[in-house]
Amino acid sequence: MPERTCIGCRSKRPQAQLVRCALGPRGATVSRSAAGRGAWLCSYECFLTAERRRAFDRAWRTAAPADVVRDLDQPVRTAFGGVDIRMEESPTRKG
């Protein structure tokens, strides 16, 4: 099982547990097969960490524009099956 290092928390995990962000000619995508350098993430939280630390720059070996990284927010979130929304309303009703 090939292992990759998450760019957010730097932990090594089996590739199957990670999400790959690739930087291609038309911007960044979440894809296992897209050409280009890959940046691997183990969680949405690690995406936020990586964004803050500019870890994508190191993974992609280039100065990734902030908006390119920001565009990954939604697809990364989706790839991890959504993120906890702490402010969500409780479905239970009183009364």
Ligand SMILES: [Zn+2]
């Ligand atoms: Zn991680």
